Amino acid sequence: MSAELDELYQSIILDHNRRPRNFRVMDDASAHAEGKNPLCGDQLTIWLKLDGDVISDVSFQGSGCAISKASASLMTAAIKGKSRSEAEAIFTKFHGVVTGAHPEDAASMGSLKALSGVSRFPLRVKCASLAWHAMHAALGQDEGGTAAAAAPVSTE
Numbered sequence: 143m144s145a146e147l148d149e150l151y152q153s154i155i156l157d158h159n160r161r162p163r164n165f166r167v168m169d170d171a172s173a174h175a176e177g178k179n180p181l182c183g184d185q186l187t188i189w190l191k192l193d194g195d196v197i198s199d200v201s202f203q204g205s206g207c208a209i210s211k212a213s214a215s216l217m218t219a220a221i222k223g224k225s226r227s228e229a230e231a232i233f234t235k236f237h238g239v240v241t242g243a244h245p246e247d248a249a250s251m252g253s254l255k256a257l258s259g260v261s262r263f264p265l266r267v268k269c270a271s272l273a274w275h276a277m278h279a280a281l282g283q284d285e286g287g288t289a290a291a292a293a294p295v296s297t298e
C-alpha cells in the first residue's frame with residue numbers, strides 16, 4: 143500500500159472516529175444488539191429500524207477504540223436503505239476483506255476500504271468486525287418477531 147493511500151485511509155478512520163455518523167440511541171427501533179470486544183474493551187449497541195425488508199434507519203452508541211468506532215460509523219452509512227440480504231452481503235464482503243481472506247474485494251467497497259489495512263493486525267480485526275456482528279445479530283433478532291434483545295455478541 144502506498145503512503146498516500148495509507149494517509150487517505152487514516153483520515154477516513156480519524157474522521158469517522160471524531161464525528162461518528164448515526165451516533166445516537168434509537169427509541170423506536172425494530173431490533174437492537176450489543177457487541178463486546180473484551181480484548182480491546184470495545185463496547186457498543188446497534189439499533190435497526192426495518193420497514194418491511196428494508197433497513198430504513200440504523201444507529202449506534204458505545205465506546206471503544208478508533209477502529210471499532212469508525213467501523214461502526216462506516217457500517218451504519220453502508221447499510222442504511224439496504225435490504226436485509228444486501229446488508230448481509232456487505233457484511234460478508236467486509237469480513238472477507240478485513241480478515242484478509244478476500245483482499246481483492248476491497249476495491250469495490252468505497253469508504254469501507256479504509257479498514258482493509260486491519261487484515262495485517264489480527265487483534266484489530268475483532269475491533270473492525272464488532273459492529274458488523276452486532277448488526278447481524280440484530281437482523282436475526284427481528285426475524286423472529288420477538289421484542290427481546292438479541293443475546294450480546296462477543297468477539298471471544
Ligand code: ZN
Nearest residue numbers: 182184207269
Ligand atoms: Zn478496539
